Amino acid sequence: xxxxxxxxxxxxxxxxxxxxxxxxxxxxxxxxxxxxxxxxxxxxxxxxxxxxxxxxxxxxxxxxxxxxxxxxxxxxxxxxxxxxxxxxxxxxxxxxxxxxxxxxxxxxxxxxxxxxxxxxxxxxxxxx
Numbered sequence: 077x078x079x080x081x082x083x084x085x086x087x088x089x090x091x092x093x094x095x096x097x098x099x100x101x102x103x104x105x106x107x108x109x110x111x112x113x114x115x116x117x118x119x120x121x122x123x124x125x126x127x128x129x130x131x132x133x134x135x136x137x138x139x140x141x142x143x144x145x146x147x148x149x150x151x152x153x154x155x156x157x158x159x160x161x162x163x164x165x166x167x168x169x170x171x172x173x174x175x176x177x178x179x180x181x182x183x184x185x186x187x188x189x190x191x192x193x194x195x196x197x198x199x200x201x202x203x204x
Contacts, residue, residue, distance in 0.1 A: 119184055123184055137165075147168070151172050154199040156174030156194065159182075159187075166189050173204075179196055
């Protein structure tokens with residue numbers, strides 16, 4: 077499954093951008109300067125432990141979007157982790173872009189959502 081548009085989500089012809097963020101920036105939230113939060117082993121442990129939670133969140137989001145008659149378009153998933161939410165959105169026809177700081181988690185996301193676009197950077201510095 078691929079997206080029919082090229083560029084960033086804000087370039088999409090529908091001019092609608094839905095941004096999902098699990099975190100609000102807080103001055104009390106430490107931000108690591110390390111480029112990697114999760115290594116290979118921990119990324120798999122995290123994925124197996126949270127895949128159901130992220131899947132349930134995706135189901136709720138997809139239902140809410142459907143109630144507003146939003147059934148396609150670009151979605152940026154901030155802190156996408158292993159791509160569970162992005163994968164479910166892509167299955168429904170959304171063009172997904174995932175942003176995460178962990179290369180290991182992004183590797184899992186790319187496997188889960190081959191048609192998605194993923195980039196490694198802090199959600200606090202990402203340009204969307």
